[in-house]
Amino acid sequence: MKEYTYIGKDVVRIDGLEKISGAAIYGDDIDFGANLLHAELVSSTEAHAIIKSIDISEALKVKGVYKIFTGKDFPYKFGLYMKDRFIFAQDKVRFVGEQIAAVVARNPGAAKRAAALIKVEYEPLPAVLDQMQALADGATLLHPDLENYPHVPWFFPKPGTNIAHWRKTRKGDMKGGFNEADFILEDTYTVPRYAHCAIETHVAIGKFDYSGRLTVWSSSQSPHTQRHLFAEALGLGHKDVRVIAPHVGGGFGGKAGVTMEIIPAALATKLKGYAVKLRYSREQEFINTYQRLGVVAKLKMGVTKEGRITALDHKIYWDAGAYVEYGANVVNAVGLSAIGPYRIDNISIDSVCVYTNLPPGGAYRGFGYSEMLFGLESHVTRVANELGIDQIEFRRKNAIKVGDTTAYGAKMNPNGLLECIDKVVKAIDWGNKPAPTNPNTVIGNGFSLFWKAPAMPPNASSSAFLKFNEDASINLIISGMDIGQGYQTVMAQIAAEILSVPPSKIRVETPDTDRNPYEWQTVASHITWSSGNAVKKAAIDAREQILSLVQRVFNLPLEELYLEDEAVKCTQDPSFNLPLKSFVVDGIMTKDGTFKGGPINARGMFMPEFSSANGDPETSQGGHPNVHYTVGAAALTLEIDKDTGKMRVLKTALAIDAGKALNPDLVRGQITGGMLQGLATVLYEDMRYDSKGKLLNPNFTDYKIPTAMDVPDEIIPIIVEVPQPDGPFGARGIGEHTMLPAAPMVANAVEDALGLRIKSMPITAEKVAMAYLASKKQ
Amino acid sequence: MKEISFVLNNEERSVSVEANEVLLDVLREKLGVKSPKCGCERGDCGACTVLLDGKAVRSCLVLAIEVENHRITTVEGISAEKLSALQEAFIQFNAFQCGYCAPGIILAVTELLLQHPHPSLEQIKESMAGNLCRCTGYSPIFDAIMALTKVEQHADAAENVTSQDQHPALPNVEGK
Numbered sequence: 001m002k003e004y005t006y007i008g009k010d011v012v013r014i015d016g017l018e019k020i021s022g023a024a025i026y027g028d029d030i031d032f033g034a035n036l037l038h039a040e041l042v043s044s045t046e047a048h049a050i051i052k053s054i055d056i057s058e059a060l061k062v063k064g065v066y067k068i069f070t071g072k073d074f075p076y077k078f079g080l081y082m083k084d085r086f087i088f089a090q091d092k093v094r095f096v097g098e099q100i101a102a103v104v105a106r107n108p109g110a111a112k113r114a115a116a117l118i119k120v121e122y123e124p125l126p127a128v129l130d131q132m133q134a135l136a137d138g139a140t141l142l143h144p145d146l147e148n149y150p151h152v153p154w155f156f157p158k159p160g161t162n163i164a165h166w167r168k169t170r171k172g173d174m175k176g177g178f179n180e181a182d183f184i185l186e187d188t189y190t191v192p193r194y195a196h197c198a199i200e201t202h203v204a205i206g207k208f209d210y211s212g213r214l215t216v217w218s219s220s221q222s223p224h225t226q227r228h229l230f231a232e233a234l235g236l237g238h239k240d241v242r243v244i245a246p247h248v249g250g251g252f253g254g255k256a257g258v259t260m261e262i263i264p265a266a267l268a269t270k271l272k273g274y275a276v277k278l279r280y281s282r283e284q285e286f287i288n289t290y291q292r293l294g295v296v297a298k299l300k301m302g303v304t305k306e307g308r309i310t311a312l313d314h315k316i317y318w319d320a321g322a323y324v325e326y327g328a329n330v331v332n333a334v335g336l337s338a339i340g341p342y343r344i345d346n347i348s349i350d351s352v353c354v355y356t357n358l359p360p361g362g363a364y365r366g367f368g369y370s371e372m373l374f375g376l377e378s379h380v381t382r383v384a385n386e387l388g389i390d391q392i393e394f395r396r397k398n399a400i401k402v403g404d405t406t407a408y409g410a411k412m413n414p415n416g417l418l419e420c421i422d423k424v425v426k427a428i429d430w431g432n433k434p435a436p437t438n439p440n441t442v443i444g445n446g447f448s449l450f451w452k453a454p455a456m457p458p459n460a461s462s463s464a465f466l467k468f469n470e471d472a473s474i475n476l477i478i479s480g481m482d483i484g485q486g487y488q489t490v491m492a493q494i495a496a497e498i499l500s501v502p503p504s505k506i507r508v509e510t511p512d513t514d515r516n517p518y519e520w521q522t523v524a525s526h527i528t529w530s531s532g533n534a535v536k537k538a539a540i541d542a543r544e545q546i547l548s549l550v551q552r553v554f555n556l557p558l559e560e561l562y563l564e565d566e567a568v569k570c571t572q573d574p575s576f577n578l579p580l581k582s583f584v585v586d587g588i589m590t591k592d593g594t595f596k597g598g599p600i601n602a603r604g605m606f607m608p609e610f611s612s613a614n615g616d617p618e619t620s621q622g623g624h625p626n627v628h629y630t631v632g633a634a635a636l637t638l639e640i641d642k643d644t645g646k647m648r649v650l651k652t653a654l655a656i657d658a659g660k661a662l663n664p665d666l667v668r669g670q671i672t673g674g675m676l677q678g679l680a681t682v683l684y685e686d687m688r689y690d691s692k693g694k695l696l697n698p699n700f701t702d703y704k705i706p707t708a709m710d711v712p713d714e715i716i717p718i719i720v721e722v723p724q725p726d727g728p729f730g731a732r733g734i735g736e737h738t739m740l741p742a743a744p745m746v747a748n749a750v751e752d753a754l755g756l757r758i759k760s761m762p763i764t765a766e767k768v769a770m771a772y773l774a775s776k777k778q
Numbered sequence: 779m780k781e782i783s784f785v786l787n788n789e790e791r792s793v794s795v796e797a798n799e800v801l802l803d804v805l806r807e808k809l810g811v812k813s814p815k816c817g818c819e820r821g822d823c824g825a826c827t828v829l830l831d832g833k834a835v836r837s838c839l840v841l842a843i844e845v846e847n848h849r850i851t852t853v854e855g856i857s858a859e860k861l862s863a864l865q866e867a868f869i870q871f872n873a874f875q876c877g878y879c880a881p882g883i884i885l886a887v888t889e890l891l892l893q894h895p896h897p898s899l900e901q902i903k904e905s906m907a908g909n910l911c912r913c914t915g916y917s918p919i920f921d922a923i924m925a926l927t928k929v930e931q932h933a934d935a936a937e938n939v940t941s942q943d944q945h946p947a948l949p950n951v952e953g954k
Contacts (some may be wrong), residue, residue: 016869019877022813022853029812249878484875484913672915700822708903
């Protein structure tokens with residue numbers, strides 16, 4: 001294998017100095033001077049109601065209030081995949097927390113005081129707070145005019161119902177598959193909603209200047225997508241909308257697409273000359289940004305006594321919230337992939353996106369696969385146990401391999417799933433358990449496989465500009481976001497490898513849509529792969545410009561020229577050594593005193609031209625909606641106190657096939673971070689709503705996220721590398737995947753330890769203790 | 779409004795504050811010091827942590843008026859000349875991702891190292907238990923601190939916090 005200089009090395013992050021010295025600028029850190037206005041929202045207190053009147057008279061009297069806006073001022077619809085949202089509620093509110101009006105004031109205090117004085121009169125409507133209730137006959141419709149909503153061609157809404165999208169995947173012969181089975185297991189699993197909890201809340205500042213240009217500074221994973229949606233919704237040309245995305249204090253999908261950012265953008269268009277800022281409080285962050293969708297999953301799996309899966313019927317009902325403009329694509333993605341990393345001939349998947357009177361669901365690290373895998377990987381363990389087949393063997397036997405067909409008929413990409421299984425088994429010492437630390441505790445082992453593909457439109461693309469500076473340092477100009485994963489560093493490594501310039505000499509700035517080339521979004525774990533390909537092409541473009549210039553000036557054969565240690569060298573002439581810094585801006589001086597060449601500026605672009613969303617609506621067969629899957633395996637050893645249900649993760653191992661780990665330490669960082677985030681969703685996190693649709697725990701006191709005290713005693717990250725043929729240096733994405741196996745492997749470990757199968761998340765200490773108590777009474 | 783004076787990052791500063799203004803807002807909006815971050819405004823997340831006379835406090839819960847004649851240190855204050863050994867370790871170990879919680883965690887651990895130059899893992903965990911990080915899973919942070927502090931002859935990890943930072947400011951500030 002080729003020895004790389006920078007690829008595959010634990011290069012230290014290039015954004016470290018900024019972030020550790022306090023120099024890094026986040027959205028809320030930008031100064032806008034004395035003329036900055038502050039916006040505060042008035043939010044719905046009803047889950048479903050007609051707005052009868054809005055009285056702003058008292059609010060207008062508050063000193064410092066500049067203007068107040070309501071839905072009447074912005075009758076515009078917007079949405080990423082389905083245009084079903086308004087900037088402010090129009091005649092109706094559809095969830096508690098939905099924005100109804102905004103007060104714009106000279107200072108945040110005045111805005112807040114005035115917002116509290118606005119009186120909204122409601123006529124309550126019946127609310128549907130549960131997806132199964134919303135599907136029932138006669139359920140109140142959230143969107144009676146659903147048939148008129150524009151959406152992408154691969155969505156299939158059912159007007160006259162609360163079904164916003166229904167992804168059907170059908171393959172093989174279900175009847176035959178179940179007839180062939182010696183054993184069939186059927187059950188239901190449920191997953192509640194979850195919050196991203198980036199430590200930085202959403203913040204955006206809009207400014208519509210006197211020349212008619214809109215600039216939005218936004219804490220965002222998707223600056224170009226935001227620009228596009230702002231331009232569409234507000235009727236502006238793309239050249240007159242500029243989105244500047246400073247450092248982002250965590251995303252996890254929550255800052256993908258457009259949520260609250262459209263509010264200051266829209267307000268600004270009515271406040272010419274001013275900058276207007278909206279910064280969410282932690283409570284607003286909980287109640288009115290995207291949330292992870294809730295799930296009811298009905299699984300039916302048939303197997304032969306030898307342990308071959310003959311058929312899978314997987315029905316997934318998603319609580320997608322009041323607006324599904326982004327969340328419906330979560331439903332779509334899982335509807336194509338709900339077989340998990342298994343080879344199954346007979347498949348029926350129904351993934352149903354249901355409107356409910358709860359906050360909008362949207363992207364959350366894992367994009368629906370965590371929710372789907374909780375049921376599937378619980379079910380797989382149970383099926384294996386019922387058959388008396390070792391669950392690892394069962395997984396090995398059915399594991400999908402390169403060339404097998406996926407649920408929608410395309411071929412599975414090269415992958416190291418079996419290697420991941422073997423390495424996890426070894427690392428966790430599967431089959432053996434440590435002795436409990438006290439007489440009241442028991443130990444259980446849990447296992448899970450995982451897979452996920454990027455969910456993206458078939459034409460999602462990335463691009464890159466690269467320019468050399470006088471000292472042969474480089475500005476790499478790209479529009480992905482470093483939301484913490486280390487994107488800037490890895491892109492610098494790719495350019496460094498091609499151009500022989502160390503990553504520490506490569507500057508990557510956060511994007512500005514006026515200056516940086518197009519990038520779809522930093523989501524779907526596609527950025528290393530997609531933007532990485534674009535950066536590689538840009539670097540190759542720069543190298544070609546450099547080498548052809550040297551060829552022209554020195555009359556050397558092109559095939560003998562190469563780059564090494566920031567210089568052009570020649571294979572046939574060891575004495576030839578032309579430092580890049582001597583010419584990449586100034587050109588090369590020739591004998592007659594003239595200069596040849598000039599500044600090296602390069603470009604690269606990548607679009608997956610093989611991808612298509614043209615599958616049959618009734619079967620999903622025929623298209624190529626997913627570019628590839630990343631797979632892996634994980635296991636843990638859990639100690640449980642039988643009386644209190646308190647659980648401690650003694651040891652966990654996760655192996656992931658990264659294709660090529662461009663920076664292994666950053667991959668390990670995703671594993672330690674994603675694992676803890678995943679464990680939290682199963683062990684204690686949970687969004688709790690009351691019977692009126694109001695969130696009961698919109699803060700970190702009541703919605704617990706992990707602290708330093710909650711880290712597993714031992715985490716073993718394992719990297720497997722089966723190259724992705726079309727990935728940069730063989731790489732594919734791994735960011736979301738590291739949290740996917742956590743929930744099912746905890747459920748499996750609880751059953752292993754106590755003989756109790758818990759089928760609803762979260763699996764809290766309380767739930768385990770109560771279940772154990774109930775089992776003893778029986 | 780009341781005019782208060784205190785030492786901010788080794789420099790005496792005066793500022794007019796309302797009785798109900800919190801230190802976080804005064805640092806960020808009136809004094810231009812932006813490394814303490816707002817994450818929850820109720821003391822849950824620790825992103826706004828600063829050192830008050832060498833003790834880590836949440837600046838969203840401290841009234842600005844209370845810090846009169848005290849010393850406040852933020853990450854800007856310990857980064858001015860060169861990074862502290864702790865900050866260098868954070869960079870070497872990729873002990874951050876999005877970076878939003880990093881200033882607060884660095885200050886919380888700086889306080890720990892002032893008291894315990896060679897802390898145990900349990901002490902490290904406890905010292906930063908009030909600082910939420912959603913990205914890293916904390917392990918790389920533990921690794922950075924353990925590697926730094928287990929070295930026998932390690933440079934004083936909290937070197938950039940002067941001994942004065944641990945005590946209430948004296949009326950005559952050094953260098954003035």
